[in-house]
Amino acid sequence: MRMKNKNFFLFLKYFFFRKIRDWGEIFFSICHLARIKTKPLNGNSFKDFSIFVENKSNPFEIKVHKSILSLRSPFFNESLRQESLSISLNQFNKKEMESILSYIYYGNISFENQENLIQLLEISIYFKLNLLKEIIQKKILNSINYSNFFQFLFQNRNLNSNEIEIKCFELINQNFSQIQNNENLFNLTKEEIIKFIQFKQEKKEIFQFDFFQFLNNWIEKRNERLKGKKEKHKMNEKKRLFHSFSSLFDKDSISKQDFDKLKQFDIFLSKSFLVDIQNKVIQENQKEIENKEKENQQMKIEIExxxxxNENKWKKRK
Incomplete structure (x- = not known):
């Protein structure tokens, strides 16, 4: 197949100016540049392998080319070394498998349904398609906004992508005052709240009193699910959770103004936390007094x- 001049330069760009990660990516580049018109996935020519998906008792068969799959996907390259003529991937449905095969064969992937982006990312990781993984993750990060960040955060729980989690935390942080009573916020897990606190700590942000109110309400709602438990047990559970959260806070992350408000939760907060903040407040007050004294002293010197x-001026006049 003869390449046109512009495709030849594109070819050079792909192979000499672009980092090529694996031979599967080279195959993808060639297919993309040559703009393959044939549809080997739809026809049955030379197909020598079967993938069975969906129901184990009545699986759906998809015929494929073993050599193409082995070349494009490290997963298939490892799995298809045996002499077997088929593989069962019942955890995937027909639509998911056809979508990933479309990418493997033609480099095409559909992003029409944003609700499936996390699912596609999980599939790309499973089949070790690194380039596709990067493309989908970038698409997800660009798609996360104020209206859907909770959805992506919850979908990310199985995937546990740090990049997606941080993007969602950024939006929670930016809009906390508007969403602090949002039911989705109370559906955060203990681990997610701990990560969010650590996220704010790394940004060296001050924790406002409304965040402690949220923690209190989150714990209260969590305790509501402890049906049949005595009030004493719920109170102890509240203390335990508050202690575990407060142990994460740095004393510099609490403002002096908010410390006075925190006293309503003092029976739930750890003593070490309260002592650290109190010492910080004492130091800040002492510093304020010293600064005030310096200002007064400076003012006194200026007056003198x-x-x-004025006295010298008066003497000269005389």
Missing amino acids: DKNKE
């Missing part, structure tokens, strides 16, 4: 200098 200046 001014008086001397």
Whole structure:
């Protein structure tokens, strides 16, 4: 197949100016540049392998080319070394498998349904398609916004992508005052709240009192699910959770103004936490007093200098 001049330069760009990660990516580049018109996935020519998906008792068969799959996907390259003529992937449905095969054969992937982006990312990781993984993850990060960040955060629980989690935390942080009573916020797990606290700590942000109110309400709602438990047990559970959260806070992350408000939760907060904050407040107060004294001293010196200046002027007139 003869390449046109512009495709030849594109070819050079792909192979000499672009980092090629594996031979599967080279195959993808060639297919994309040559703009393959044939549809080997739809026809049955030379297909020598079967993938069975969906129901184990009545699986759906998809015929494929073993060599193409082995070349494009490290997963298939490892799995298809045996002499077997088929593989069962019952955890995937027909639509998911056809979508991933479309990418393997033609480099095409559909992003029409944003609700399936996390699912596609999981599949790309499963089949070790690194380039596709990067493409989908970038698409997800660009798709996360104020209206859907909770959805992506919850979908990410199985995947546990740090990049997606941080993007969602950024939006929670930016809009916390508007969403602090949002039911989705109370559906955060303990681990997610801990990660969010650590996220704010790394940004060296001050924790406002409304965040402690949220923690209190989150714990209260969590305790509501402890049906049949005595109030004493719920109170102890509340203390335990508050202690575990407060142990994460740095004393510099609490403002002096908010410390006074926190006293309503003092029976739930750890003593070490309260002592650290109290010492910080004492130091800040002492510093304020010292600064005020310095200001007064400076003002006194300025007044004395001014008086001397006026006195000298008066003497000269005499």
